[in-house]
Amino acid sequence: MLINADFSQMAVVKPNDYQWIKSPRGEVERVMLDRVGNETARATSLVRYAPQTMFPEHEHPLGEEILVLSGTFTENGHQHYPSGWYLRNPDGSKHTPSSENGTLIFVKLMQMSKDHTETIRINTQASENWKTIGQRLICPLYVSHNEHTYLEKLKPHQNFDEYSLKGIELLVIQGELIMNGETFPAGSWVRLPIQSSQHFYASAAGATLYVKTGHLSSAQNFVEQQS
Known part of the structure; x- marks a missing residue:
């Protein structure tokens, strides 16, 4: 499948x-x-x-x-x-x-x-697990040489500043995300390929995101092995 x-x-x-x-x-x-x-x-x-x-x-x-x-x-x-x-x-x-x-x-x-x-x-609901990094509010979940996984809370209209040099995957947990005038409500899942670029920002409702980057090279290798 x-x-x-x-x-x-x-x-x-x-x-x-x-x-x-x-x-x-x-x-x-x-x-x-x-x-x-x-x-x-x-x-x-x-x-x-x-x-x-x-x-x-x-x-x-x-x-x-x-x-x-x-x-x-x-x-x-x-x-x-x-x-x-x-x-x-x-x-x-x-x-x-x-x-x-x-x-x-x-x-x-x-x-x-x-x-x-x-x-x-x-427990991502615990405030002690969140960190302010510059203008970003991040809950780190996992990091390795080929993966970075975290949650991020965006204020209303705040830009999402992660780039997709090695692939990126998003799940909108709360609020809304906007790209090119298109709205992605809570529950939306978005996967961008390696070396692609899109501009996302939160709507007036703000947004909480699950984010994973750096992992899609191994995903493509998996597909090729199954072929």
């Missing part, structure tokens, strides 16, 4: 574009944002758990990254992560995910290398 799998092209999915698809056994519903592969896939998705949902224990080759967007996501029956928590499970990690009252999560699968070995848990 190939969805938005040409990483040399810009890709956009807005809430009006969502197509919710049930997982094979029906435990969850997914919006597939990009995907290379079938059930074992390099994938970026929104995943919706109904209340009282549980998956059996399973392993994640090349890791799993999760941002909890609403509700509470639970691991292994007792580790509870409400909205705003960022989770990073490295290559070969195992867990039993569930949700008592339902949750919506942003998930990236098989997008780490084997040398990304850290298990990370960050």
